[in-house]
Amino acid sequence: MSASPAVAPDLTSTAWGLLAVVLQCCVLAAVSPILIGVMRQVRYRMEGRIGPGIWQPTRDLLKLARKEPLVAPGVRLQGVMPIAMTGTSLLLVALLPLMSTVTIPLVPDDLFVVVGVLLLGTVAIALLGLDSGTAFGGMGSSRHMTIAALVEPTVLVAVYALSIPVGSSALSAIVDARIAEPVSVVSPVSLLALVALIIVVVAETGRLPVDNPSTHLELTMVHEAMILEASGRDLGWVEFSSWLRLAGLLGLVANLALPWGVAQSMSIGGLAVAIVAIVVKVMLAGAGVAAVEVFLAKVRLFKVPELLAASFVMAFLAVTASYLVV
Amino acid sequence: MSVLRLARTILRIGRMAAPATDAPSETAVGDQVLTGSVQVRHVDAGSCNGCEIEIGAVFGPVYDAERYGARLVASPRHADALLVTGVVTHNMLQPLLRTVDATPKPRVVIAVGDCARDCGVFKGGYGVAGAVSDVTDVDIEVPGCPPAPDDIVAALRRVTRR
C-alpha cells in the first residue's frame, strides 16, 4: 500500500509480494497438519479421551510419505491428481490475503480467480474419485460436485457483498478497508455475509454437518469416498492438500472477521506480527469449529441443499442490504 | 439431547480414559516406518462378533487406543495393520486375501481372538477354511475368547512402539 516513493515502487512491491506469498505458503503448509491435530484433540478431549496429541497428523503424513502407493490396474490419475490437488491448494493459499495485503501487482488476488482455483481443486479430487473406478469413488465425486455447485455461487455472492462498500473485488483491498474502518466488520451486511461464508466453508472443506470427516460408513461419505482407493504417498498428498485448503479458508474467514494483525506495508516487523496473528487466528477458528462439531450430527444428504440454500439467501440478503444501507 | 445437556454432561464427566500404562515390554513388531502412527483396518473373517465388541471398546473413550497412535480407517488402502477376527470361513477366504493384498507394505497382520489363532470353538466346522495363519502371514496373535481390550491395546502398542 504505502511503498515509499524514493524506491521504484513496482519492483520493490513485486519482490515484497513474492516474499510475503512464499512465506505465507510455508507458514500455512507447516501449520495445517498441526491445525488438524488441534481440531482432533479438541474433539478427543470433549469425548473424554486423552488423544494422541496435536502432532499425530504430522506423524501420519511423515509415515505416509515413506509408504509406496498401491495402484490398481487401469488406474491412470492416481499419481497425478494428488499432486495437482496440492498445487491448487498452495495456489489458493498464495492468493488469499492471509498475512499481507501487499500483493504482487501482476497476480490478481481477485475474488473470481480465488473461486476458480477453489473449483480447480474440487475437480481434481472428483477426477481422482472417478478414476478409481469403484462405486463409492464415483458416488463421492457426484456428491462432491453437487455440493460444489451449490457452494461456489454462495462464496461469490457473499464476498461480493463485502466488496460492494469497498468498490473492489480484490480480497486484499477488502481486508485493507476493514482494517481502516473496523465498524464495517459488525455492520449487518458484513455479519450476514460472514455467516453465509462460514456455512459454505464448512461445506466446502467437508466438515460436519455436511460431511463427517471420521466416518466409516461408505454410504454416507463424500470426501472420504473419493479417496478410499488412494494409498501411501498419494494419500499423504491428498490429505495434506485438503488440510491446507481448510487452513487457508479458515484463515480467510478469520481475516474477514478479525482483520487485525495483517501486514499492510512492507516491513519485516509487520510480517512477523502477521505470522503470529494468522497462526493464532487459524488455530482458534479450527478449535471453535471442532468444538461446535461435537454438538452436531451429519445432516441427510438431501437436506444439504436446504442448508446451502439458506446460506445463499443470507449472502443474497447481504448484497441487497449493502445497496440499501451504504 | 439438547445442546445444554450435552455441554453439562461433557463438563461433568471430564476425562473418561483409563490412565496410560507404561510402554509395552515385548519386542516391537513391524517396520520402523510405522512408529507412532498405525492406521488399522478391521476384517471380520467369520467371527461371532464377541471380538468386535472388544475392538469397539479398544477404540472407545475408556481404553482409547488412539492415544498411542493407532486409528481405525475405512479402507485397507489407508491401512498399515489389519485386525483379523474369527475363523476364516470359506466365504471370507477370498475377501480376506484380497484385503491383505490391498494393504500397502510395510503391513502388519494381527490375529485377534482364539478363533483367529487356532479356530477356537469352531474347530472342525464345515464352513471353516482354517485359522488366519493357515491362509496368510500373521505377525501378532492375541489369545482370548474374546481377548481383553487391554491385550489388544498391548498388541497395537507393539506396532506403534508407544
Ligand code: SF4
Ligand atoms: S474368539 Fe471367541 S469372541 Fe472372538 S470370534 Fe471367536 S468365539 Fe467369538
